[in-house]
Amino acid sequence: MYGPDPDNPTPLPGVDQLVFLKNFITRDSISVGDYTYYDDVEHATEFETRNVLYHYDFVGDRLVIGKYCSLATGCTFLMNGANHPLSSFSTFPFAIFQNGWGDGDVAQLAEQHRGDTVVGNDVWIGRDACILPGVKIGDGAIIGAKAVVSKDVPPYTVVVGNPAKAVRQRFDDKTVTKLLEISWWDWSPEKITTNLHMITNADLDGMINAV
Template identity: 50%
Template sequence: MPGPNPNAKYPIPGDNNMQFIKNVITMPNLIAGDYSYYYAINGESFEDQVLYHYEFLGTKLMIGKFCSIAGEARFMMAGGNHRMDGSTFPFNIFGNGWEAHTPTLDQLPIKGDTIVGNDVWIGRRATILPGVNIGDGAIIAAEAVVTRDVEPYTIVGGNPAKEIRKRYTPEVIAELLEIRWWDHDIEEIERFMGAIASGDMDLLRQMGKPKQEEGGRPDED
């Protein structure tokens, strides 16, 4: 089979910093698609960058296919939220009788799943806050703090992250979201890889829609 093995933990021989995320994760509430990678800086695993992600909260981090996530990019999950209708101090975690003031889930500002689309590039030391939805083809600049949803094929940066520009015209973005090259069979992706890498729309139009409507989310397989 040409290309890297999608089931390898470390797809580049001798480089354990390059990790295919779906093959190194252990959290049941963390889902990633084929070929999405994290590039470690100090030998950390991707899960080390997913903070306060507790299964009992019921939220998930879902990452699509072919995403590029640079070192020290962090995902702040819902378990880090504090109660906001009164004092923000977490009295309950100290026990000794204070646990009687443990908040219920509906008293915490939980915003739902954090979703990263397909073919997304997240720069070094970017921070993604809970409940954010990052659209397909988006680019998150290094050290950006993403506090709200990012539309497909949009470049954002800063703290808080704001739109810098769209990568393509609205018409081209609509076409790319129909073609969804990441949902094609890998043989078809390899056939059109030159067009995918260069953004050659004339050739990508020949690729057409995926043969099987897969929905574009790894948790829907």
């Protein structure tokens, strides 16, 4: 065997609260990689509607989550539809209501568009953390519980608090560079299984040799 089947919605027998998330995504504007899981005792299968907020088709932004990510209960992603115009005298989004109020012209709303929200691979997002629109989170990063992330997070960096701030880098620069080059999350399940002891025991030389 080479690990669990990523197409199995509930990979832990008898534990329905932990799901491989990609199996519950229906929208083209949301992409989730293999083995990324969401853990929620009450709403595990409703991530798309309960945890991805203000995600309107007319805005056009995407949420991209990589492989092997661990998402804790209540983590949320605020998308660009949460933003309001700041350059006018009112922040009220008149245009979206049409009927003479801009007739659907959302150009003014687009001034606050911050782009797609992207989560790398092997990212751990803690309970009730909130990711704001357009944030990019690097591979191997850790987002602390209840953190509010308003800025990009470098790879293998731990951030906590509101607003979230970096508290440390998980490994030295040389190791981080090598890990990003290796990108073990792109290995086949067979190769990961064969070299799993090197990944879990932080054997960088062994992983380099495996490459």
